[in-house]
Amino acid sequence: MGMSNTGKSKKYVTVLSSALLFAGLLAGCGGSNNNDNASPSVSASQSESASPAETESSKPQEKVTISLLVDNSQDAVSVAKALVDAFQAKNPNITVETETRPAGSEGDNFVKTRLSTGDMNDVFFYNSGSLMQALNPEQNILDVTNEPWEADVIDSFKQTVTFNGKQYGAPTNATMGGGWFYNKKIYAQLGLSVPKTWAELMENNKKIKEAGITAIIGTYKDTWTSQLIMLADYYNVQAEAPNFAADYTANKAKYATTPAALRSFQKLEETVGYMNKDYLAATLDSGIKMLAEGKGAHYPMLTFIIPTIAQNNPEAINDIGFFAQPGDDADKNGVTVWMSPAAYIYKNSQHVEEAKKFLAFIASPEGMAAVGTVSQPTGPYVVKGAAMPDNVPQVVKDMLPYFDSGKTAPALEYVSPIKGPSLEQITVEVGAGKRKAADAAAMYDKDVEKQAQQLGLAGW
Amino acid sequence: MNKVWKRTYTYYFLLPAAIIYLVIFILPTFMSFFFSMTRWTLQDWTFTGLQNFKTFFYESSLNIGFKNTFVYAVVTCGLKVVFGLLLGVFLTSKIRTKNYLRSVVFFPTLVSTIAVGIAFSTLMHPTEGLINTTLASLGISGPDWLGDTRIALLSVAFVDVWKGVGFATVIYIAGIMSIPEDYYEALQIDGGNSWNKFWNIILPLSRSATNTVIILAFIGGLRSFDILWPMTRGGPGFATDVIASIIYKQYQAGFYGLATAGNVILFLFVSLLAFPLSLYLNRKEVDL
Numbered sequence: 037m038g039m040s041n042t043g044k045s046k047k048y049v050t051v052l053s054s055a056l057l058f059a060g061l062l063a064g065c066g067g068s069n070n071n072d073n074a075s076p077s078v079s080a081s082q083s084e085s086a087s088p089a090e091t092e093s094s095k096p097q098e099k100v101t102i103s104l105l106v107d108n109s110q111d112a113v114s115v116a117k118a119l120v121d122a123f124q125a126k127n128p129n130i131t132v133e134t135e136t137r138p139a140g141s142e143g144d145n146f147v148k149t150r151l152s153t154g155d156m157n158d159v160f161f162y163n164s165g166s167l168m169q170a171l172n173p174e175q176n177i178l179d180v181t182n183e184p185w186e187a188d189v190i191d192s193f194k195q196t197v198t199f200n201g202k203q204y205g206a207p208t209n210a211t212m213g214g215g216w217f218y219n220k221k222i223y224a225q226l227g228l229s230v231p232k233t234w235a236e237l238m239e240n241n242k243k244i245k246e247a248g249i250t251a252i253i254g255t256y257k258d259t260w261t262s263q264l265i266m267l268a269d270y271y272n273v274q275a276e277a278p279n280f281a282a283d284y285t286a287n288k289a290k291y292a293t294t295p296a297a298l299r300s301f302q303k304l305e306e307t308v309g310y311m312n313k314d315y316l317a318a319t320l321d322s323g324i325k326m327l328a329e330g331k332g333a334h335y336p337m338l339t340f341i342i343p344t345i346a347q348n349n350p351e352a353i354n355d356i357g358f359f360a361q362p363g364d365d366a367d368k369n370g371v372t373v374w375m376s377p378a379a380y381i382y383k384n385s386q387h388v389e390e391a392k393k394f395l396a397f398i399a400s401p402e403g404m405a406a407v408g409t410v411s412q413p414t415g416p417y418v419v420k421g422a423a424m425p426d427n428v429p430q431v432v433k434d435m436l437p438y439f440d441s442g443k444t445a446p447a448l449e450y451v452s453p454i455k456g457p458s459l460e461q462i463t464v465e466v467g468a469g470k471r472k473a474a475d476a477a478a479m480y481d482k483d484v485e486k487q488a489q490q491l492g493l494a495g496w
Numbered sequence: 497m498n499k500v501w502k503r504t505y506t507y508y509f510l511l512p513a514a515i516i517y518l519v520i521f522i523l524p525t526f527m528s529f530f531f532s533m534t535r536w537t538l539q540d541w542t543f544t545g546l547q548n549f550k551t552f553f554y555e556s557s558l559n560i561g562f563k564n565t566f567v568y569a570v571v572t573c574g575l576k577v578v579f580g581l582l583l584g585v586f587l588t589s590k591i592r593t594k595n596y597l598r599s600v601v602f603f604p605t606l607v608s609t610i611a612v613g614i615a616f617s618t619l620m621h622p623t624e625g626l627i628n629t630t631l632a633s634l635g636i637s638g639p640d641w642l643g644d645t646r647i648a649l650l651s652v653a654f655v656d657v658w659k660g661v662g663f664a665t666v667i668y669i670a671g672i673m674s675i676p677e678d679y680y681e682a683l684q685i686d687g688g689n690s691w692n693k694f695w696n697i698i699l700p701l702s703r704s705a706t707n708t709v710i711i712l713a714f715i716g717g718l719r720s721f722d723i724l725w726p727m728t729r730g731g732p733g734f735a736t737d738v739i740a741s742i743i744y745k746q747y748q749a750g751f752y753g754l755a756t757a758g759n760v761i762l763f764l765f766v767s768l769l770a771f772p773l774s775l776y777l778n779r780k781e782v783d784l
Contacts, residue, residue, distance in 0.1 A: 141748045148750055152538035170750055172537060259731060314623045316643030316732050457749035458556070465733035470645065479556055486551055490751045492535060492542065 101131040102387045102394065105150070105160040107143050108136040111343050112161065114410040115209060122406035123397045130390045132159075140260060141457075144170075151176045156382040158391045161208050164196040164378045165450035170491070173199040178381035178388065180204060185399045193418035196375045196450040205378025206399035210413035210424075212339040212374045213435045214268035214447060215360040222249060222333045223357075230359045232366040234303060241310050244333045252307055253332035254315030254467060255323035262463040264336040265307065265361065269300035271372040271445045272363035281451040287488065287495045292477040299364070301466060301473035301480075308469040316468065328352040336361070338374055339414040342431055346412050358434040360443075370443030371435060375450055376418055415439070453491065456483030532760045536753035548757035557734035557742060562765075565738040568653055568724075569717030569769075575657040576664040576713045577706060583661065584668025584705075585698060598669070602662040609659065613726030616655045617642060620727075642728050645735035652724050652736060659723065660716070664709045671705025672698055707777040714773065718766045739765065 106116040113136060120132040135157060137146045144167065150156040151171060162168060171177065180186065181203045186194070189207060197205035216237070223229070223240075226247055231237035241251040255261045273280055276296035283289035284297075291297045312318060312332060324341050326332040328349035339358060346353050360371035379398050381391040397403050404422035413424050415435055424432075438444055449455050456462075462480050465471040471479070488496040532548055534541040552558065587598050604612070619626045620641035628638035641651040679697045688696070721740035724730070730737040730745065743758035 144750070145748050148538075172539065175539060256732065259729060314621070314640075314643075316640060317621045317623075317625075457745065457751075461557075461731060461733050464731055468732055470733055482554070482556065486555075486751075486754075487749065489547075489551070490535060490749075490754060 099129050099131065100387055100390050101133055102159060102385075102390050103157040104132050104134045104394075105137055105147075105157040106134060107139040107161070109139050110347075111340070111411055112136075112139075115407050116161065118406045118410040119208070119398055119403060122402070123394055126397065127390075127393060130393065132394065147171065151382075154384060156384075158385040158387050159379055159381055159394055161377055161379050162205075164193070164205060164207075164375045165447075166453040166455055167449070168197060168205065168378065168380070169199055169453045173202075173204050176383055177204045178383050178385070178391075180206070180381065180392070180395060183392065183396060185396045188401075188420045189399055190418045190420060192446065193375055196446065197378050205380045206395040207376040207418045208379050208398055209376045209407055209411060210404075210417045211376055211415035213358065213360070213415055213438070213444075214264060214338050214372045214374055215336070215358060216268075217327055217335040217337055217341075217431070218357050218359065219327060219330050219333050220355050220357050221330055230357070231362050232369050233362050234364055237362055238306060241307070241334070245310055250312040250326070250332040251310040251334060252312075253318070253323045253326050253335040254311035255318040255320050256316050256464050256467065257318055258320045259460040259464055261320055261323070261337065262467050263460050264338070265304045265467075266300045266459070266463055267447055267449075268336060268361040268372045269303060269363075270448045271360065271370045271443075272368070273297050273300060273448075274445050275363060275365075275368040275370065281448060284448075284484075285452045285454055285493070287485075287493075290477075290481045291484075292474065292481050298473065298477050301477045303361075304463060304466045305469075305473040305476075308467065311467070316464075324348070327356065330355070339432070339435065340374075342414050342429065343412045346429060353429045353431065356429075356431045358431050360438060370445060371438040372447050373415065373444045374447050453493070454484050454488050456480055456487050458483045528756050528759060531753055532757035534753045536756065537750070538752055541753065544753070548754045549761070551754060552746075552757050552761060555742060557730075557737045558739075560734055561737045561739050561742045564649055564736060565718055565720075565740075565765075568649060568656075568720060568738060569714050571650065571653045572656045572660065572717040572720070573710060573713040575653075576661050577709055579657065579661045580664025580668050580709055581699075581702070581706070583665040584672055584702075585694060587665065588669055588672045598665075601665050604659045605662040607659070609722040610726050612655065612659050613723050617727045620651060643732055645732055648728055648732065649736045652727050655727065656717070656720065656723050660713065664713065667705050667709050667712075668702060671702035671708075675701045703780070707774075710777060711770065711774055715766060715770050718769065719762060 104116060104120065106112045113134075116134050120134060124130065124132060137143050147156075147160065147162055148171065156176070162171070168177075179202045185206065186203060193207050193211075194203055197203055218230075222244065226243055228240045228243065231240055244251040273294075273296045276299075277289070277294055280289055280294060280297060284294075289297070291301070312326065318326075320341075323332075323335055323337070324344055325348070327335045328345050329352070342353075342356075345356060360369060362369055379395050381388065381395060385391055399419055401419060401422040404417050404419050408425045413428060413432060415432065416439055417424070459480060462471070462476050462483070466473060466476045485496060531541065533543060533545055534548075535544050555561075583601055587594060587601065591597070620628075622628055622638070622640035622643060625641075627641065631638040639647060642648050675697065679701065680693065683693055683697060719740055720738060721744065724736060724738060724741060725744070728736045730741040739758065739762045743755050743762060746755035746758055
């Protein structure tokens with residue numbers, strides 16, 4: 037009796053555990069195949085709604101669902117939602133399903149993996165410039181050079197979504213500047229004025245520090261933010277060395293041996309000691325908060341944080357100003373510009389026509405107006421005829437003089453496909469005072485060499 | 497002959513396991529040896545010989561990566577053995593809340609590693625974290641656990657031990673409980689005390705448990721990545737880079753061939769350390 041009992045229960049346990057294992061396997065597959073599951077349901081809904089009941093114009097139209105991939109930042113999600121809502125209102129037969137992905141280099145990984153496994157959404161929002169060039173556009177992205185809306189997009193944007201003479205993307209938002217945010221209350225309190233040269237800026241930093249206030253907000257827990265001083269200096273680099281981008285791409289110019297470029301690392305080195313005590317543990321979000329609450333006077337950052345400030349600290353938005361990272365010559369003072377991300381169509385999409393319609397809508401004044409309702413522009417739009425909303429905060433207007441006088445340059449990553457992947461670690465070391473500027477520049481040159489070789493560029 | 501056939505299973509029973517093993521282990525292993533010698537975009541590849549290995553060994557943070565990997569493995573492995581053994585002895589002794597305490601010790605093992613990493617990096621925040629605010633209320637100014645390059649790796653190792661010691665303890669409990677009662681009776685007759693019990697019986701006779709813990713913890717430490725990444729991402733700068741995080745960063749940058757070369761190097765590094773260690777430990781094992 038006892039024997040048979042244990043035998044039975046043993047069997048029971050075996051069956052149970054194998055069932056559990058199997059269930060685990062299924063669950064695992066289900067998780068990774070979300071996207072595959074979506075496509076059959078799309079075709080199913082298509083065939084159902086293909087019935088003649090759903091006719092809008094003279095010819096029967098099918099209801100089509102296209103999928104859209106955007107990064108999961110607050111702003112990107114609300115922009116996508118505004119665009120999708122406005123687009124669907126105009127095109128009732130097209131449904132756009134939005135899916136989110138991580139931002140930053142994790143997101144790069146995500147997009148590359150989807151493209152190479154043939155799993156990409158019909159439309160995806162992604163960076164323009166060198167990051168887009170790294171996606172192997174000819175194989176993965178639909179060529180939209182001959183779309184009528186291309187005529188309304190300004191040329192300086194087009195060059196950032198061009199690969200081998202063909203255009204691949206439509207702008208999804210305004211431009212942004214990279215430079216220094218400052219707290220106007222602190223500036224007024226200490227009687228400081230907006231610096232036109234690097235020396236003046238460092239003078240201000242000194243006075244702020246002496247007044248017992250954090251002069252520069254550092255947020256190195258989000259390592260990429262450590263690159264800002266170095267990257268936002270590119271206007272000054274190209275002002276001194278106009279051929280740097282081309283020579284650098286062709287392996288003829290180096291950071292360590294081009295004085296104007298080396299200066300970018302030296303500027304970062306000069307800021308050591310001016311940052312908040314917890315700069316290694318602070319994140320972008322906490323940096324924005326410190327700036328808005330006046331706990332730090334300067335924050336070298338991209339202007340994409342303006343909508344976040346407007347949303348989280350609306351009372352403080354008018355206390356925040358912006359100036360370009362100054363060079364050593366007051367006459368050559370201009371701002372480094374980051375171009376809008378772009379919307380791309382996956383080359384193997386099953387719904388190319390609908391996706392094209394979506395892109396045409398995005399790159400229209402109407403599309404930009406929809407974006408403007410949820411996202412405060414971080415700079416001028418690149419679609420001709422798209423007007424800025426009236427309630428643009430002063431900090432964006434601070435950028436307009438640079439644009440109006442043509443004192444802008446695209447960031448290096450838009451004009452050269454080369455950007456070493458370890459830059460953010462190197463700039464953390466420089467900003468933390470652990471590595472000298474000259475050493476860092478040489479190290480970055482090595483990193484760049486590795487990337488160029490891995491990209492298979494000529495001349496490396 | 498017939499009798500043998502009746503009593504043994506046919507080899508076809510091995511087939512499902514063999515196919516799975518071949519497809520998801522053997523095949524990728526050999527493919528990775530090949531792709532480590534290419535420039536690879538996942539879609540197409542160019543053969544580049546040993547260039548990737550050369551590049552990887554020139555990787556600026558690699559020296560510190562080898563050192564960190566080794567230090568991390570030794571520290572986590574050592575602490576897991578010591579704490580695992582002590583907790584194992586404690587939890588097999590005659591205490592009331594034994595079962596409850598066993599669950600408590602094992603609990604961290606069940607929590608998602610990423611969640612543990614994020615939680616501890618919040619706790620270890622230099623000014624707002626719970627650890628340093630507690631220390632501050634006692635009048636001690638705590639260090640920047642993850643920002644100070646001298647102690648960041650040890651902070652991560654500590655969290656790894658906190659999370660992994662439950663597993664080591666379970667192995668030790670099993671090892672200690674399998675020691676026959678006879679030895680303890682003999683000890684009683686000889687008049688030994690509890691120190692003798694630990695030193696002369698439990699320690700030598702739980703040797704196989706110790707070996708298991710050492711091997712598992714050491715290999716786990718060598719290829720550790722999941723707890724380190726959410727806590728420091730190899731930073732500040734390159735200070736806590738281990739081989740696995742260096743490989744991950746190459747993969748992230750889209751250097752798939754180079755990352756694969758890194759994996760081959762890691763494979764060789766782990767094998768070169770783990771096999772001799774395993775041989776050495778097994779030779780010293782004694783029968784119960």
